[in-house]
Amino acid sequence: MLQARAGLSTQPEANEDKERYLGVYRWMLLARVLEEKLAILYRGGKITGGVFLGRGQEALSAALGSALKKGDIFGPLIRDMAGRLAFGEDITDAARTYLGSRLGPMRGRDGNIHRGEPAKGYYAMISHLGAMVASVAGGLFARRLKGETGVVGATCVGDGATSTGSFHEGLNMAAVEKLPLVVIVANNQYAYSTSNARQYACEDLVQRALGYGIAGYKIDGTDPTACIETVFEAVARARAGDGPQMIVADLLRLVGHGEHDDFHYMSHALKVSPIGRDCLDVAREQLISAGWATPAHLDNLRDQASAEVENACSTALREPLPDPNQEDWCALHTRRLAEGAET
Amino acid sequence: MFQKQPTTRTSAAITYLEAIRAAQHKLLSDDPRVFIYGQDIADFGGAFKATKGLANEFPGRVLDSPISEDAQVGMAIGAAIEGMRPIIEMQFADFSTCGFTQIVQHAATHKWRTGVPCPIVIRLPSGGTAGAGPFHSQSMEALYAHYPGLIVMTPATVEDAYTMLLEAVEIDDPVIFCEHKYLYYHLKADGLPSTAMPAGKARVARPGRDATIATYSAMVHESLACATELASDGWEIEVIDLRTVKPLDTDTILASVSRTGRLLAVGEAFPWGGVTAEIIARVATEGFDLLDAPPMRLNAKDTPVPYHPNLWGTHRPTATSIMAAMRKLLGA
Known part of the structure; x- marks a missing residue:
């Protein structure tokens, strides 16, 4: 099924919709404030390694993280701070992986965007794009073998990842197995510096859903209402047994690929086009015009988010760094089989 | 063979x-x-x-x-x-x-x-x-x-x-x-075993005293055939079956070399780097004094694996080519 969705949806009125929207908005806002802080810390030399921000993609990501439940599986990508937090990640853990604390989930062994807690269904991405599609599908396959029902797995890719073999293999396999997998394609128009014109030749990436025999949805990723409606619907359909669901959301990355990147290559026409909108601004307008929040209420939410972010970052900054002398230099779980292991 | x-x-x-x-x-x-x-x-x-x-x-x-x-x-x-x-x-x-x-x-x-x-x-x-x-x-x-x-x-x-x-x-x-x-x-x-050596431990497939062949997989059998052949000339070749190549049981290899003083590492893979190179490197660094002759290695040739049996039989090590290498190692 292909469902075209574009522009502002009609304003939902139910109280449930309001609470859902405000919930998503809080995660969008928290991610935005945290990433703004991380960008400052990066420029201040407090963060080693790359910093890749999700500015402009928060509505899509937060909608997904909010649509998933505890016990689901989530394999985020680099611009999914909002989705990670919404899925239940501790914001202090997020801060820890940027600031190098050894108390974070990766303990200094891997960097910020690769973080995860696989034992909680929060998979830790690798840099090789598209790889998580098959792995989230595998997690779902295992749940099915164990007799668990009503589980959904979701993973996020960008326009660039749709060109990889891993994306194709993983999605095709998930379709063959009819797994409850939701794949979100954040089409932010650039894979690092490469524009869509050099990335694919089909009219729209959502057409690929037809090729895989799965449900496909097309949305305006800058419109939080559309993101919430469509993502929640796709997750519900996957949960109900309708097989893989693919959502292609058009939006624009409002930052460089990483904070090291001045994105001079980005088209001015795109920046001033509708997909160049900031989803946080759109959300604010939608919430106020629906009568679901006042400007003062939203300003207050931002203050709360700032306090939470300051607390998380200051906590992480006070914590011990990784220590090579205390590190357990063993890549295996089976210690007796480690090279150089004492026997 | x-x-x-x-x-x-x-x-x-x-x-x-x-x-x-x-x-x-x-x-x-x-x-x-x-x-x-x-x-x-x-x-x-x-x-x-x-x-x-x-x-x-x-x-x-x-x-x-x-x-x-x-x-x-x-x-x-x-x-x-x-x-x-x-x-x-x-x-x-x-x-x-x-x-x-x-x-x-x-x-x-x-x-x-x-x-x-x-x-x-x-x-x-x-x-x-x-x-x-x-x-x-x-x-x-x-x-x-x-x-x-x-x-x-x-x-x-x-x-x-x-x-x-x-x-x-x-x-x-x-x-x-x-x-x-x-x-x-x-x-x-004849049947399936109920007990086994653990992974990570090499096995002495054939004991000997004159030289050690450290090898694995199908090359164990080519090496054993070589050892049998050389036994008729009076040479006693020890054959170590590595079983796992990672971890590599360096101790068993070194113990064998300490008995024989000579080492030939044999593998079917391509020659650059690899398991045989790792064996030689470890014995050279950890057991140099145990060696009575420069250690040797034998692998497949540095080309893709050929299709025709006439070429393939020469591309990979066999009992015949292992024997030639062993005679060189033994100075025989």
């Missing part, structure tokens, strides 16, 4: 391939966490019949995959995270390069990065057979051994094919199980 005399145990009841099937049968019977995923492995029973009949006996747990090695391994990783014990059958070891990213970047790093183990077993039908050619003959063990986080098994006997596969599934880390296609039908045993 092993190639012409595949087995001396003519009363044999079970082949190397049947041992692999039997191990998988036992694993599926005993452990509900186990499932097998690979190309043509369900009703068809696999390209080599290593899963013959298992799909029927264990419905939903022996499944055909699309031709998608990357997705096969990626899927196994997710399943392992969720507590399963997947076995992935690659149709040929050569095709595992299509799943290389998931194996070496994802599975191998997972425990170290996240603290959560990734217990998957990837079965690689490995090594050359006559007429198989460049893309159905490769020995990939060195590639995988290079990466931290992987265990690489290279069973040379029917008994090891059985017990090491059982152990591979028990191990909480990703295991690359290099099973040799040349041994599938040639190698037979």
Whole structure:
């Protein structure tokens, strides 16, 4: 099924919709404030390694993280701070992986965007794009073998990842197995510096859903209402047994690929086009015009988010760094089989 | 020579391939966490019949995959995270390069990065057979051994094919199980063992005092044939079967070299780097004083694996070429 969705949806009125929207908005806002802080810390030399921000993609990501439940599986990508937090990640853990604390989930062994807690269904991405599609599908396959029902797995890719073999293999396999997998394609128009014109030749990436025999949805990723409606619907359909669901959301990355990147290559026409909108601004307008929040209420939410972010970052900054002398230099779980292991 | 005399145990009841099937049968019977995923492995029973009949006996747990090695391994990783014990059958070891990213970047790093183990077993039908050619003959063990986080098994006997596969599934880390296609039908045993040496321990396949051959997989049998031949000239050659190439049992190799003073490392893989180079490097750095002669290594030639048997028989080490190398090492 292909469902075209574009522009502002009609304003939902139910109280449930309001609470859902405000919930998503809080995660969008928290991610935005945290990433703004991380960008400052990066420029201040407090963060080693790359910093890749999700500015402009928060509505899509937060909608997904909010649509998933505890016990689901989530394999985020680099611009999914909002989705990670919404899925239940501790914001202090997020801060820890940027600031190098050894108390974070990766303990200094891997960097910020690769973080995860696989034992909680929060998979830790690798840099090789598209790889998580098959792995989230595998997690779902295992749940099915164990007799668990009503589980959904979701993973996020960008326009660039749709060109990889891993994306194709993983999605095709998930379709063959009819797994409850939701794949979100954040089409932010650039894979690092490469524009869509050099990335694919089909009219729209959502057409690929037809090729895989799965449900496909097309949305305006800058419109939080559309993101919430469509993502929640796709997750519900996957949960109900309708097989893989693919959502292609058009939006624009409002930052460089990483904070090291001045994105001079980005088209001015795109920046001033509708997909160049900031989803946080759109959300604010939608919430106020629906009568679901006042400007003062939203300003207050931002203050709360700032306090939470300051607390998380200051906590992480006070914590011990990784220590090579205390590190357990063993890549295996089976210690007796480690090279150089004492026997 | 092993190639012409595949087995001396003519009363044999079970082949190397049947041992692999039997191990998988036992694993599926005993452990509900186990499932097998690979190309043509369900009703068809696999390209080599290593899963013959298992799909029927264990419905939903022996499944055909699309031709998608990357997705096969990626899927196994997710399943392992969720507590399963997947076995992935690659149709040929050569095709595992299509799943290389998931194996070496994802599975191998997972425990170290996240603290959560990734217990998957990837079965690689490995090594050359006559007429198989460049893309159905490769020995990939060195590639995988290079990466931290992987265990690489290279069973040379029917008994090891059985017990090491059982152990591979028990191990909480990703295991690359290099099973040799040349041994599938040639190698037979009277029955399946109930006990086994643990992974990571090498085996003295034949004791000797004049020189050591350290080798693994099908080359164990070529080396044993060489040792038998040289015994008629009075030479006593010790043959070490490494069993696992990672971890490499350096202690057993050094102990052997301390007895013999001479070392020849033999492998079927390409010559640059690899298992034989690692053996030589370790003995040279940790046991230099034990050596009475410069250590030697013998591998396949530095070309793709040729198709025609006339070329293939010279491309890979055989008892004949091992013997020539050994006579040089012995100064005989």
